[in-house]
Amino acid sequence: MTETPLIKIEKLQVEFPLGRTLFGKPLKLRAVNNVSLEIMSGQFFGLVGESGSGKTTLGRAILRAAPLSSGKINFDDGDVRYDVGSISKSDLKNYRKLAQLIFQDPYAALSPRMTVRDIIAEPLEVMGLTKTREETDKLVREIAAKCRLNLEHLRRFPHAFSGGQRQRISIARTLVCSPDFVVADESVAALDVSIQADILNLLKSLQKELGLTYLFISHDLSVVAHICDHVAVMYLGTLVESAPTSDLFTNPRHPYTRALLSAIPSLNPDDRGHAQKLEGEIPSPANPPSGCTFHTRCPMAKDICRTEIPQWRKLNDKHSVSCHFSEDLPKT
Amino acid sequence: MSLLTVNNLNLQFDTDEGRITAVENVSFEINTGEVLGLVGESGSGKSVTAKSLMQLNPSNAVYSPESSIKLKLETEEVDVLSLKSSSELVIVRGGAVSMIFQEPMASFAPAITIGSHMVEQLLIHTSLTKKAAAELSIEMLERVGINEAGKRFHQYAFELSGGMRQRAMIAMALSTKPKLLIADEPTTALDVTIQAQVLDLMKDLVAEFGMGILFITHDLGVIAQVADRVAVMYLGRVVESGPVRDVLRSPVHPYTQGLLNALPKLDALDQPLTPVEGDIPSPLERPSGCVFHTRCPQILADHCQNSVPSATIVSKKHTAACFAIETDKEAA
Numbered sequence: 001m002t003e004t005p006l007i008k009i010e011k012l013q014v015e016f017p018l019g020r021t022l023f024g025k026p027l028k029l030r031a032v033n034n035v036s037l038e039i040m041s042g043q044f045f046g047l048v049g050e051s052g053s054g055k056t057t058l059g060r061a062i063l064r065a066a067p068l069s070s071g072k073i074n075f076d077d078g079d080v081r082y083d084v085g086s087i088s089k090s091d092l093k094n095y096r097k098l099a100q101l102i103f104q105d106p107y108a109a110l111s112p113r114m115t116v117r118d119i120i121a122e123p124l125e126v127m128g129l130t131k132t133r134e135e136t137d138k139l140v141r142e143i144a145a146k147c148r149l150n151l152e153h154l155r156r157f158p159h160a161f162s163g164g165q166r167q168r169i170s171i172a173r174t175l176v177c178s179p180d181f182v183v184a185d186e187s188v189a190a191l192d193v194s195i196q197a198d199i200l201n202l203l204k205s206l207q208k209e210l211g212l213t214y215l216f217i218s219h220d221l222s223v224v225a226h227i228c229d230h231v232a233v234m235y236l237g238t239l240v241e242s243a244p245t246s247d248l249f250t251n252p253r254h255p256y257t258r259a260l261l262s263a264i265p266s267l268n269p270d271d272r273g274h275a276q277k278l279e280g281e282i283p284s285p286a287n288p289p290s291g292c293t294f295h296t297r298c299p300m301a302k303d304i305c306r307t308e309i310p311q312w313r314k315l316n317d318k319h320s321v322s323c324h325f326s327e328d329l330p331k332t
Numbered sequence: 333m334s335l336l337t338v339n340n341l342n343l344q345f346d347t348d349e350g351r352i353t354a355v356e357n358v359s360f361e362i363n364t365g366e367v368l369g370l371v372g373e374s375g376s377g378k379s380v381t382a383k384s385l386m387q388l389n390p391s392n393a394v395y396s397p398e399s400s401i402k403l404k405l406e407t408e409e410v411d412v413l414s415l416k417s418s419s420e421l422v423i424v425r426g427g428a429v430s431m432i433f434q435e436p437m438a439s440f441a442p443a444i445t446i447g448s449h450m451v452e453q454l455l456i457h458t459s460l461t462k463k464a465a466a467e468l469s470i471e472m473l474e475r476v477g478i479n480e481a482g483k484r485f486h487q488y489a490f491e492l493s494g495g496m497r498q499r500a501m502i503a504m505a506l507s508t509k510p511k512l513l514i515a516d517e518p519t520t521a522l523d524v525t526i527q528a529q530v531l532d533l534m535k536d537l538v539a540e541f542g543m544g545i546l547f548i549t550h551d552l553g554v555i556a557q558v559a560d561r562v563a564v565m566y567l568g569r570v571v572e573s574g575p576v577r578d579v580l581r582s583p584v585h586p587y588t589q590g591l592l593n594a595l596p597k598l599d600a601l602d603q604p605l606t607p608v609e610g611d612i613p614s615p616l617e618r619p620s621g622c623v624f625h626t627r628c629p630q631i632l633a634d635h636c637q638n639s640v641p642s643a644t645i646v647s648k649k650h651t652a653a654c655f656a657i658e659t660d661k662e663a664a
Binding site (some may be wrong): 267 | 556557592608612
């Protein structure tokens with residue numbers, strides 16, 4: 001891992017139109033609000049949060065698959081630099097090669113009418129990266145072998161495969177154009193536990209082999225804890241905490257992170273009901289609470305939380321948080 | 333005698349590709365006030381086992397003659413599989429047995445209010461008047477922690493959040509005061525913080541209503557939190573069952589051990605994840621002998637492929653079906 005950011009995001013906002021008010025004023029839903037973060041080259045960067053927290057939208061914005069309302073996303077891999085927000089059409093084509101996406105559901109992501117070989121080859125053909133069929137086949141076979149797919153299977157159709165095999169096909173398709181940066185959006189959520197571990201190990205070994213940087217989006221904290229180097233926690237479109245994995249799990253400095261950690265069901269049957277329970281549900285992003293967006297559910301909310309938005313500040317070099325009372329939280 | 337006794341349940345489906353075995357020789361019991369966790373990966377047959385208790389499987393389901401499902405009520409004993417007409421089946425479909433499904437959005441009709449759903453089933457299963465049924469329904473909605481229950485009663489499923497829908501589903505299932513509640517992955521579609529709330533609610537309700545629960549999930553953490561006993565299923569067979577502490581702390585079947593090793597654990601972040609080798613076989617290529625032998629690390633040469641292991645008693649109430657344990661016992 002080098003200490004240069006591959007992706008640098010500054011004050012990013014993503015808004016979606018929601019129609020208009022009675023007086024013709026446009027209504028907006030702010031899915032991502034004032035997010036700044038850096039993803040270092042070679043990092044396995046985790047992004048966690050409940051549904052509706054904006055984690056998928058953030059991942060898509062980085063890939064230029066969601067509209068940017070304001071803020072900056074810079075991509076810099078040492079060879080090329082792009083300002084993703086104002087990227088030109090021809091640059092975008094090149095950027096698509098460098099930044100790719102693995103989808104959540106391997107059953108929905110693969111066309112049932114294409115053979116596995118054609119599915120994996122499609123990005124190469126669409127982007128015109130290879131000149132001859134032989135060249136395409138060679139690359140397809142190489143990446144298929146790296147993703148531990150049986151080369152015999154390349155002639156078959158996706159319906160013949162189980163969930164884990166399909167996800168490996170999906171990963172091979174993502175990596176065939178040799179990207180630098182991959183967004184893995186809930187890529188193991190649809191898989192069974194026994195298969196999930198296999199895919200996680202594959203992602204990790206491919207990272208070493210191909211020098212990838214991941215943004216790993218997940219709602220499952222125990223998965224994130226195992227595989228990521230650095231974790232950011234999102235709530236209602238804003239980042240609430242970001243820290244190296246071990247730091248975040250042993251010393252969480254935001255009440256929401258603490259609540260999330262304690263809500264994970266423990267495998268110990270004698271450890272029941274010790275969780276610090278969160279009341280209520282995540283509010284609608286169309287009508288977010290004032291001040292700190294978490295104050296409606298926060299067990300330690302005070303008056304200032306209802307009126308003043310907490311600053312995104314650094315506790316130390318790598319640990320950032322947005323809470324008025326991070327220093328005052330009780331010891332864990 | 334137990335509230336529910338399932339004996340030698342064998343279930344096959346007639347399909348165009350031939351007869352597929354979904355459940356094979358499954359036996360278990362549930363007592364009043366007890367939570368039995370049924371855990372397994374997709375395709376393990378846990379949902380069809382549960383649906384058999386209400387005869388909700390599609391018409392191509394074939395139960396073998398030796399299968400028996402007995403439900404003991406105060407006055408009578410019901411042989412569930414012998415019920416034929418829908419008027420007879422009312423007793424297990426919402427009367428003495430209720431079910432909570434995984435996806436609450438799919439379980440409520442979109443064009444009917446929550447209240448109409450609740451009143452309708454009360455009119456079918458009880459002798460309440462419409463007015464009394466509505467009052468009881470609102471009371472139940474309040475009991476499961478829904479604010480403004482009177483208002484929610486007149487709303488449609490899409491107007492409620494995911495957690496609230498699942499609460500409404502629970503309220504509906506419990507309003508007829510069932511003896512047995514089947515919960516099929518009731519928290520899988522929910523966020524962890526909401527999952528913690530719903531699990532708490534269910535534990536309270538067992539204590540209050542004193543019914544038996546069959547709790548189906550793929551999440552061993554959830555099992556550890558709610559179940560008293562657990563049965564682990566793989567490809568239609570129960571491979572291990574026993575008190576939740578015994579099974580989770582000292583699993584003896586290689587599959588249960590594999591599942592636990594594949595699970596990311598928060599207190600052992602440095603440990604590598606060990607996937608269970610191989611993929612779950614397709615139901616059309618059901619392995620001979622022990623169904624797990626194709627993925628088993630402890631396979632005994634020319635034994636496991638040929639004959640089916642029966643349940644061996646490991647300790648009081650803790651059983652597992654594996655030849656490796658049998659030979660260990662003999663050696664000891």
